[in-house]
Structure formats: C-alpha cells, structure tokens
C-alpha cells in the first residue's frame with residue numbers, strides 16, 4: 001500500500017491525528033509506504049517533520065528542492081523545470097504535476113507488490129493525481145476545499161473510492177480503517193454503501209458507518 005499526503009496538510013491538520021496512522025504503518029503494517037507529494041518546498045516540509053520528529057516515517061518526500069545561497073537567502077527550485085522540460089499537463093501548475101509523480105510512484109509500488117494507493121489532499125493540484133487512481137485506490141479530499149469541489153463537479157471521472165473528511169478526527173478514523181482493512185490477507189476492504197447514492201462515489205463516511213473490517 002502507498003499513502004501519499006499533500007504537504008500543506010501537515011501544517012493545517014493537527015499532527016496528533018496523523019501520527020497514529022504513521023505509527024500503524026510502521027508497526028504491524030510495515031508494508032505500507034508513506035510519501036509526501038507537495039508543491040510547497042523542501043525547507044518547509046523538512047522543518048515541520050523535524051519539529052514533530054516525524055521524518056523517519058516517510059519513504060520519500062517529493063517537493064520543490066531548496067538551497068541557501070551565499071547571501072543566506074532561501075532559493076526554491078521548481079520540481080518540474082517548465083523551461084527545459086515542461087510536463088505538459090493542463091490540469092497542474094507549471095512547476096509540478098502531481099499526477100505524473102503519482103504514476104511514477106504507482107509503477108514502482110506495483111513492482112513491489114503494493115497495489116493499493118490512498119491519496120490524501122485538499123488543493124486543486126491534487127485533482128490530477130486523483131484522476132490517475134484506479135478502482136482499488138482511495139482518495140481522501142478535505143471537505144469544501146478545492147480538491148473536494150473539483151471531484152464533486154463530476155464524480156464519475158474519479159475511479160477511486162472517495163472518502164471526504166472535515167477535521168483531523170475524521171481523517172484519522174477513516175485512514176486507520178483503510179490501512180487496517182487493506183492489510184487483512186491482502187484483500188480489499190469492501191465498504192458498505194451507507195445511503196441510496198449508488199451512482200456517485202462521493203460519500204460521507206463518518207466512523208460509525210464504516211464497515212468494521214474484522215467482520216468481513
């Protein structure tokens with residue numbers, strides 16, 4: 001399993017709620033890789049992770065590189081060089097196509113037997129990778145943020161199961177269930193549809209409605 005997290009969430013969501021999921025990935029379910037895919041920058045991400053002693057949880061941090069010049073100023077270099085090798089994606093900003101990055105991650109993961117991806121995001125730049133996810137994957141957009149709004153405009157375009165969330169507690173509950181369920185004998189966790197909405201994959205899934213994986 002792969003879990004990809006957009007970098008800004010580390011700032012806006014209480015890390016208390018994410019740490020339990022990180023620990024689970026590195027405990028019983030150590031087969032789960034955590035990656036940050038962020039259009040922030042290396043300095044920002046590294047500072048937050050080190051402040052909270054989280055750096056060791058991540059397999060990879062993919063973001064815009066930074067360096068400090070001779071005058072002590074921070075320099076941020078675009079991940080995709082839009083002059084020398086533009087990525088050509090019309091959905092993404094010129095400096096980073098997260099969809100291309102996700103495709104690279106998934107190709108590597110499949111070679112290592114990891115066939116499920118959970119993508120957690122909130123920004124408009126997270127829409128492109130959400131479209132790259134397959135039917136076995138999960139996307140977790142933050143409710144009423146740009147990613148959630150874009151998915152809601154045409155839910156049929158997204159193949160992955162959508163789990164919206166509004167706060168850190170909901171994020172933690174859903175993520176822990178997804179990690180735990182996907183770990184059981186390599187089977188996909190099957191979620192019950194909690195309402196009459198069978199045409200849209202965009203469901204609200206509060207903790208009480210998630211089918212407990214042990215009962216499958």
Ligand SMILES: [Zn+2]
Pocket residue numbers: 089090091092096097098099100128129
């Ligand atoms: Zn893109």
